[in-house]
Amino acid sequence: MRRIKERVIHGLFLLNGLIVVFVLLGIFVLLVRTAVPAFKEISLKDFLLSKTWNPTALVVEPSYGILAMLVSTFMVTIGSLLIAIPVGVGTAAFLSDVASPRVREIAKPVLEVLAGVPSVVVGFLGIVLVGPFLARIFHLPNGLNALNGSVLLAVMALPTIISLSEDALNSVPRSFGEASLALGANRWETLVNVRIPAAFSGILAACMLGMGRAIGETMTVLMATGNAPAMPTSFLHAVRTMTAAIAIELGEVAYGSAHYYALFAVGLVLFLITFGINAISDVMLHRYEKVNR
Amino acid sequence: MISKKTFQRLGFGYLAVCFLLVLGVLGVVLWDIVAKGHSVLRWEFLSTMPRKGMTEGGILPAIVGTVLVTVITALLAIPLGMGCAVYLNEYARDNFLTRIIRLSIRNLSGVPSIVYGLFGVILFVESLRLGTSVLSAGLTLGLMTLPWTITASEEALKSVPNSFREGSLALGASKWEAIRTNVLPYAVPGMLTGTILGLARAAGETAPILFTGAAFYLPFLPRSLSDQFMALPYHLYIMSTQHHAIAKVRPIAYGTALVLLGVVLSMNMVAIVLRYKLRKLKRE
Numbered sequence: 257m258r259r260i261k262e263r264v265i266h267g268l269f270l271l272n273g274l275i276v277v278f279v280l281l282g283i284f285v286l287l288v289r290t291a292v293p294a295f296k297e298i299s300l301k302d303f304l305l306s307k308t309w310n311p312t313a314l315v316v317e318p319s320y321g322i323l324a325m326l327v328s329t330f331m332v333t334i335g336s337l338l339i340a341i342p343v344g345v346g347t348a349a350f351l352s353d354v355a356s357p358r359v360r361e362i363a364k365p366v367l368e369v370l371a372g373v374p375s376v377v378v379g380f381l382g383i384v385l386v387g388p389f390l391a392r393i394f395h396l397p398n399g400l401n402a403l404n405g406s407v408l409l410a411v412m413a414l415p416t417i418i419s420l421s422e423d424a425l426n427s428v429p430r431s432f433g434e435a436s437l438a439l440g441a442n443r444w445e446t447l448v449n450v451r452i453p454a455a456f457s458g459i460l461a462a463c464m465l466g467m468g469r470a471i472g473e474t475m476t477v478l479m480a481t482g483n484a485p486a487m488p489t490s491f492l493h494a495v496r497t498m499t500a501a502i503a504i505e506l507g508e509v510a511y512g513s514a515h516y517y518a519l520f521a522v523g524l525v526l527f528l529i530t531f532g533i534n535a536i537s538d539v540m541l542h543r544y545e546k547v548n549r
Numbered sequence: 550m551i552s553k554k555t556f557q558r559l560g561f562g563y564l565a566v567c568f569l570l571v572l573g574v575l576g577v578v579l580w581d582i583v584a585k586g587h588s589v590l591r592w593e594f595l596s597t598m599p600r601k602g603m604t605e606g607g608i609l610p611a612i613v614g615t616v617l618v619t620v621i622t623a624l625l626a627i628p629l630g631m632g633c634a635v636y637l638n639e640y641a642r643d644n645f646l647t648r649i650i651r652l653s654i655r656n657l658s659g660v661p662s663i664v665y666g667l668f669g670v671i672l673f674v675e676s677l678r679l680g681t682s683v684l685s686a687g688l689t690l691g692l693m694t695l696p697w698t699i700t701a702s703e704e705a706l707k708s709v710p711n712s713f714r715e716g717s718l719a720l721g722a723s724k725w726e727a728i729r730t731n732v733l734p735y736a737v738p739g740m741l742t743g744t745i746l747g748l749a750r751a752a753g754e755t756a757p758i759l760f761t762g763a764a765f766y767l768p769f770l771p772r773s774l775s776d777q778f779m780a781l782p783y784h785l786y787i788m789s790t791q792h793h794a795i796a797k798v799r800p801i802a803y804g805t806a807l808v809l810l811g812v813v814l815s816m817n818m819v820a821i822v823l824r825y826k827l828r829k830l831k832r833e
Contacts, residue, residue, distance in 0.1 A: 258723060265725045269640050272632035273650050276699070279692055280653040283660060286671045346567030354561050355568070363568070365821050368746075370575045372817040374753025375662075376782040377582065377806050380789050384799075385581060411574055418571070444557035465659070472661025474756040475782075479790055499663045499756070506670075506760050523667040527660065534659035538652075 287524040294320070294517030303521065307487050309501070311515040320518045322525065324487040328402065328495035331488055332477060333470045335406030336413055341463055343410070344417030345452075348459075351418070352425040353447050371415035375475040382408045382480030394492055400482035403491040408476045413466035420465060424458025425451060457540045464537035468530050474499040498526050579810075586807030589800045595808070603766055603788070604798055608805055613770050614683070614778035615812065618762075619752045621687020621774070622694055626751075627744055629691075630698025634740070637699070638706040639728055658696035662756040665693045669761040684774040686762035690751040697750070701743020705736040708831070742823045749816035753809060755782040765791070781809040 295303070298320045306321025313319065351363050386407050387399030428451050436446040452459070482494025483504065496504075502519050509516045551559075593607055600606035633650075641647040669689030679685045709732050717727035755763075764777040765787055771778040788802035789795065 262723050262725055266640055269632060269636035272629060273636035273641065275629060276633060276653040276657060276695065277650055279695065280657050280660075282672065283664065283668045286668060287664070290667075290671055343567045343570055346564050347571050350561075350564035350568045354564055366572060366575060368821060369814060369817060370571070370578075372746075372749055372753075372813055373575075373578055374750075374755070374782055374809060374813055376753070376755045376785050377578075377810055380785055380802065380806050381578060381581065383789055384803075385577070411578075414571060414574075442553055442557050444560040445553070448560070468659050472659075472663070474661065474663040475786060479786065499661060502663050502667065503756060503759055506667075520667060520671075523664050527664050530659050530661055530664075531656060534656055538655055 283527065287520060287527055291517060291521035291524045294514055294521045297514040298518060303518070309485050311505070311509075311518060318515070320514070322498065322522055324485060325496060325498045325501050325522070326525075328481075328488050329471060329497040329499070331491070332402050332405040332409060332481060332495060332497060333467060335402060335491060336409035336470050337463065337467055339406060339410035340413045340417055340466060344414050344463075344466070345421050345459060347414075347418045348421035348425060348462075349447060349452070352422050353443065353451070367415045367419055370411075375412065375473060376479070378408050378412055379476040379479030382476060387480065390492075396492060398482070400480055400494055401492050402481055402488055402495045405477045405481040405495070405497075406491070408480055409470040409473055412473060412476060413470050416469055417462050417466040420462030421455070421459045424455040424462060427458070428454045457543060461537040461541040464533055464540070468533040468537070471533070472499065472526065472530050474503050478503050498522050502526075582803065582806050582810055585800075586803035589804035590807060594804055598768060599766065602794075603792065603801070604794060608779075608781070608784060608801070608808065610767055610770050611779040611781045611784040611805065612808065614763075615752055615781045615809075617683050617771060617778060618687045618690060618758065618780060619748055621684060622690040622751045623744070623748055625688055625691030626694040626698045626747065627741075630695055630744065630747075631702045631740055633695075633699045634702030634706055635728065635733075638703050639724075639732065654696045654699055658700070660693075662693060662754055663759075665689055666757040666760055668692070669757060674761055680775060681760070681762045681764075681777055682775045683762055683771050683778050686758040686778070686780075687774075689757045689761045690754060693754070693757055694747045694751045697747035698740075698744050701747065702736070702740040704743065705739030706732065708739060709735045738823070738827055742820050742827065745816055745820040745823075749813045749820070752816065753782055753813045755780075755786055758783060781805060781812065785809060 303320055303322060305323055306319055307323045308319040308321050309324060310316075311318045311320055351360055355363070382404050383400070386404050390396065390399030390401070390404055390407075392399075432450055432454050433446050436450040437443070441449065477497045478500040481497065481500065483496045483500060484494035485496045485501070488495045502522055505515070506519050509519065595607060595612065596609055597607035598609055633654075637647065637650065641650070666689065669685055669692075673679045673685035673688050674681055679688075713731045713735065714727050717731040718724070722730065758780055762777050763780045763783040767777060767779055785802060785805045788798050788805060792798050
């Protein structure tokens, strides 16, 4: 009797553990199933390679090309990484190699609080602070553009990049740094020539995870990048990312129309991109753990 | 030629500037919201309905909505997250299935929040016919919170020494009895701490609730779980981008941002302080 009870309990916990697998599969399957009807009316080639996204066109044929959104998404994301990586890795190196234990103790909750600021609040600050600031510097009518989005996403990616890079630097074996110091290198040379290279794949994985978060971020870019669905030509132009397009249009679209399905197809593309990025950073993190063991 | 020492000083100087920049960013974020938001923050703002097309009045329904939806999120994410963590840490062997489960958790935590929103629309709103409601939105947020809850709960379980389990087993307890009496009581506080952080993030999320239940404006509080609701993050989005008189309602937007930030950050603070206390307790 007791044995049966134990088995049942074990089984229930197993089922509970399997739920995450079902959820991930469920997201993928339901997205695919809802995206597929879109391709009855849209050719896959047009979807991926056409620059015009105009599903509500009345006079001309509606068009469903996501290339402009795809380019916008990557532009804003890469811009954010150009800001967040030097600052984030620098901060991580400061915390692991320069700061006193006291400063490190303070830094941890600070990063957690920064990570805890809701994306909609960051987006709001993009409108009321960063936007006017950019408009004044670059003499623009308003500051809602790709650069604004990049700045905000950099802020949002920073906690991820900093804490994971710091972990990577902290897990470099002490003997590496000691050997370098013993050979006459000073602490800066040791950091740049020995410790950062040794932690490189961990730092790269941290940056990739930050990138994954930036690509999937919705509210900040929706509020701060100006939402012009055309192909962007510069960082000072308004852009519309994939996430923003879904957020704006899904509320207004007729259920079961080609436009409706097309938005789920955009969601599927987004899912696949972030899945790919996370998988790559996962492999890198894993390899790096193995090397250090 | 710059000497080695100067070079090091410059280098460390750059690193310190990076750190100060991060501190500065957080400072600016908090300072701006608090400085411009506190003037509207009166009891009336927290306790009354919006009036006159949301140009006046308070944000009570948004506060109630956010609290309600977070309760649903917790009811889904806490038991499932803890159960999954117990399976992974106590029962699972290192085999293919376990690796698949762990891989799923890592990938789920990277799925964009708007994609959870789409998933919620298909699964809860349409397939399960729950409509756009508190329930749909809460369940969607609950699924999104799951990977964070699991990771946090597993950390807590890992920190219970193996001797606790072994002692109980040696006295003749079954595996479940050992977990129930000698593992869970010591792990639950840590599990809850991590979960609070996850719930704080869920409470501040907007994208997953955009199409699963959040409403632009409702002049009443949700009366059942199948009602639509107003939520703080969505209200801030509306007040700062979609309202017809954006400049006029800017103070209300700032006030909403302050309340939202206050709710989310105080949840964070509770978790941080709890964790600190638990760690101290363990050391003693």
